[in-house]
Structures are given as structure tokens and as C-alpha cells.
Amino acid sequence: MDYEAFRAEYEPVFDVLDAKTLPDWLPAAIAHLKGLAATIDDPADRRSAEFDIADVESILAEDSIDEPSSPAMTAAMRVYSEAVEDHGTPAERIARLEAGMAEIGRISDAVPPTERAPILGLNESLYMLVLSLQSESRRALPAIGS
Template identity: 45%
Template sequence: MDYDQFNAKYRQIFDSVESQPSAYFAPDIARLKLLAAELEDVHERTEAENLIADLEGVLEYEAEPLSPAMVEAVRAHARADAATGTPAERIARLEAGMAEIARIAATAEPAEQASILEMNDSLHMLIGAVRSDLG
């Protein structure tokens, strides 16, 4: 199992979240956790675990359906957070993701704007981590 294979399975599950109740995804989450544990690269494994945590967070919102803005922001975060590419490519993707999330927040309902913008915190921290890996 490599990260691209994991990510394909994750995307397939994530893209169907709106069509099923949360309980439906329990076996899929368990399977994703097993697949993530098989990833040899520490950064890729951490990235996979973070994606799973994001997915679990999305599923916790079952009481209220996610707004289109929130779904768009979660997807932008997942794209930006991908562990592929050179450090420079990752930083550029992370920065672009932060800009996209800020744009989404600016057009979202006022009650959601802060929650959407909070997604940038983890991307900002990841930029710092990637930069520190560069030495």
C-alpha cells in the first residue's frame, strides 16, 4: 500500500459522506486506519492519520448537515494537506490552500466563518514543519 492508493480510497469515502449516515462509514474508517498503519513513510502515515481524523470530524456533524461552504473548505484543506511533492511544492500547495480557505470563509455564512478559518491553523503549522525539515 502506498500513499496514493490510500488517498484514492480516502477520497472515495470522503466524496460519499453526504449520501449516507455517519454509522454507515464505521467499517470504512476502521479499514482506512489499518491502511494508514501500513504506510512505511512516517510523514505519509501522519498525513493519512490526519486525513482520517478530519473525516471523523466531518462525520461528527451528522446532527446538522454540512453547508456547501464547509464541504468546500474541508475538501480544500484535504487537497492542500497532501503529503506528495517536493517541500517547495508542498509549501506552495499549503499556501494556496490557506488562500482558498480564506476565500471560502469570506463568502460563508457569518456563523461559519470562524470555523472555516480555523482550518488554516493546521496548514500554517504544517508549513512550519515542512520548512524546518528543509533545515
């Protein structure tokens, strides 16, 4: 992914921050942006995207407009945070991400339909990270016949 494509997805998220009531999908959208930022190839652009996300999070924290999460969303965010930890081999990280996706799926199965989409939205960025790690792993393999 390139930075311009990231910004196209970032702008609508940033634009809702001045709304009187924040949309239910905002936590999932922020998680999605984090996953997208991790897939940006250029390190400088990736850092810019990470700073953009930090801006959104600091605005939410400063203005105290972040509504309390439901117990299910809190649990899903905890699972998400553990899944995205960046230690271990690519295979270990992929396994952790996939386990996190499965757990988030189980959490979403137990909530009302109105809460399901924001929770399941967390899986999108986890999936993007899996794809990114798989791609990196394939590039790191030596060419056959080398």
C-alpha cells in the same frame, strides 16, 4: 510538538462527542488536530495521535451524528484535503498549503460571520504543516563549510 501537548488539545474535542448537539467548530478542531499530529517528532507518538484522530472520526461516522456541512464548509474541506496531500518536494507542498490557505480565506470571506470561524480554523492546521515542512527543510540543508 510532543504527544502530551497533543493530548491536551485532543481531550476537549473528544469530550464533546457525547453532546446532543455537536459544536460548529468540531470539523475545524479535527482538522487542527491533524495538523498538530503531523508536527509530532516521535514516529510512534505521531501514529498514536493519528489513531486518536481516527477514533474521533469513526465515532462520528458510526453514530451518524455528523451534521451535514454547509456548501461553503464542504468546499473548504475539499480545498483542505487537496492542500494536505503529501506528494512533491517540500517547496511544492508548502506552495500547495499556502494556496489552500488563501482559497479557504476567500471561501470564508463569502459566508456569514457564524460560519467564518470554523472554516478559517482549517487554516491553522495548514499553517502548522507549513511550519513543520519549513523546519524539516532547514534541518535537511548541509552545514555551511561542510
